[in-house]
Amino acid sequence: MKICVLPGDGIGPEIMAEAVRVLQSLDLKFEMEEAHLGGCAVDATGEPYPEATQRLAQAADAVLLGAVGGPQWDTLPREQRPERGLLGIRKQLGLFANLRPAILYPELANASTLKPEVVAGLDILIVRELTGDIYFGQPRGIEMRDVDGQKQRYGFNTMHYTESEIRRILRVAFEAARKRNKKLCSVDKMNVLETTQLWRDVAIETAPEYPDVELSHMLVDNAAMQLVRNPKQFDVMVTGNMFGDILSDEASMLTGSIGMLPSASLDANNKGLYEPSHGSAPDIAGKGIANPLATILSAAMMLRYTFAQEEAAQRIERAVKKVLAQGYRTGDIFEAGTQKVGTKAMGDAVLAAL
Numbered sequence: 001m002k003i004c005v006l007p008g009d010g011i012g013p014e015i016m017a018e019a020v021r022v023l024q025s026l027d028l029k030f031e032m033e034e035a036h037l038g039g040c041a042v043d044a045t046g047e048p049y050p051e052a053t054q055r056l057a058q059a060a061d062a063v064l065l066g067a068v069g070g071p072q073w074d075t076l077p078r079e080q081r082p083e084r085g086l087l088g089i090r091k092q093l094g095l096f097a098n099l100r101p102a103i104l105y106p107e108l109a110n111a112s113t114l115k116p117e118v119v120a121g122l123d124i125l126i127v128r129e130l131t132g133d134i135y136f137g138q139p140r141g142i143e144m145r146d147v148d149g150q151k152q153r154y155g156f157n158t159m160h161y162t163e164s165e166i167r168r169i170l171r172v173a174f175e176a177a178r179k180r181n182k183k184l185c186s187v188d189k190m191n192v193l194e195t196t197q198l199w200r201d202v203a204i205e206t207a208p209e210y211p212d213v214e215l216s217h218m219l220v221d222n223a224a225m226q227l228v229r230n231p232k233q234f235d236v237m238v239t240g241n242m243f244g245d246i247l248s249d250e251a252s253m254l255t256g257s258i259g260m261l262p263s264a265s266l267d268a269n270n271k272g273l274y275e276p277s278h279g280s281a282p283d284i285a286g287k288g289i290a291n292p293l294a295t296i297l298s299a300a301m302m303l304r305y306t307f308a309q310e311e312a313a314q315r316i317e318r319a320v321k322k323v324l325a326q327g328y329r330t331g332d333i334f335e336a337g338t339q340k341v342g343t344k345a346m347g348d349a350v351l352a353a354l
């Protein structure tokens with residue numbers, strides 16, 4: 001089990017240290033090697049995704065990433081910015097499936113902007129296609145065109161999917177649903193967009209391979225509405241790149257606690273990049289107060305999806321539930337009556353719970 005560890009920038013090194021301690025405490029043998037990605041890589045080599053990091057990431061079975069970016073690199077040319085490193089590694093590793101769970105632990109129900117009874121116990125997984133759709137469509141651009149005798153600017157992007165691209169992301173989603181409550185909702189806009197009619201057709205054709213999973217379909221506008229009306233009706237949702245971009249952010253915000261949410265991006269062979277959903281939080285970097293739980297839970301996803309160590313993944317998830325039940329809180333999820341702890345003390349609590 002070879003892991004490429006990329007702490008990154010800002011709070012990245014602080015939260016990664018805790019995730020690595022958790023992994024090392026397990027009864028499993030990992031090979032972990034650390035490298036630079038993002039701003040720290042720019043400082044060290046001039047490149048956000050340097051060659052040494054590329055070699056390690058390609059040779060590893062999984063990549064565990066903290067976060068990248070920060071104001072000190074925002075004035076660099078676009079090609080040298082830390083975020084380019086992130087796009088570069090996703091593209092190079094062919095990570096087409098983005099898995100983002102939105103879980104609201106009952107103890108944190110007050111963190112959500114929605115009523116506690118709507119969100120308490122929420123546990124959904126959004127599966128987003130990551131390398132196709134309108135974001136990667138050709139032709140694209142803005143140009144001058146003659147329209148009704150008038151020259152004006154014309155912007156265009158093209159939505160496109162092949163049936164094999166649709167089928168492979170659906171299979172990831174069906175497999176994920178199989179490991180959960182066996183309900184999959186496929187989200188499209190088939191009443192208007194032919195590309196998503198194809199999406200729905202392929203979903204229906206793929207379903208017989210997974211007779212134990214119940215497949216349903218929903219139009220994306222309704223899905224956006226249902227996510228705030230009654231999010232607990234969902235188990236796994238699967239959708240294209242653009243709809244998934246929007247719905248996964250909406251779903252994560254239902255929980256109100258960005259410091260708690262992990263994510264996974266997988267290739268066709270379950271090699272994956274695992275990272276918290278939040279950024280590098282430069283405002284609190286170096287203070288030892290960042291919440292390490294999203295990174296620790298990303299490590300649990302890595303055990304589940306890349307290494308098929310379901311029991312170890314669940315042990316970590318149970319340990320996180322336990323520390324919340326014990327009342328430990330970092331600043332981002334603190335409320336009266338609980339015990340405020342820093343990054344390392346939260347890691348200690350998870351280790352003790354394990």
Ligand code: NAD
Nearest residue numbers: 067068069070071259278279280281282283284290291332
């Ligand atoms: P952010 O997620 O870093 O921070 C938003 C707010 O949430 C901040 O107030 C921050 O303090 C808080 N926060 C985030 N994670 C936290 C944690 N673990 N514990 C406690 N509080 C936490 O988003 P931003 O401020 O928009 O972006 C900051 C930098 O991060 C930018 O350079 C951006 O480009 C980068 N970024 C990177 C990624 C990534 O690496 N995948 C994702 C998003 C943003």
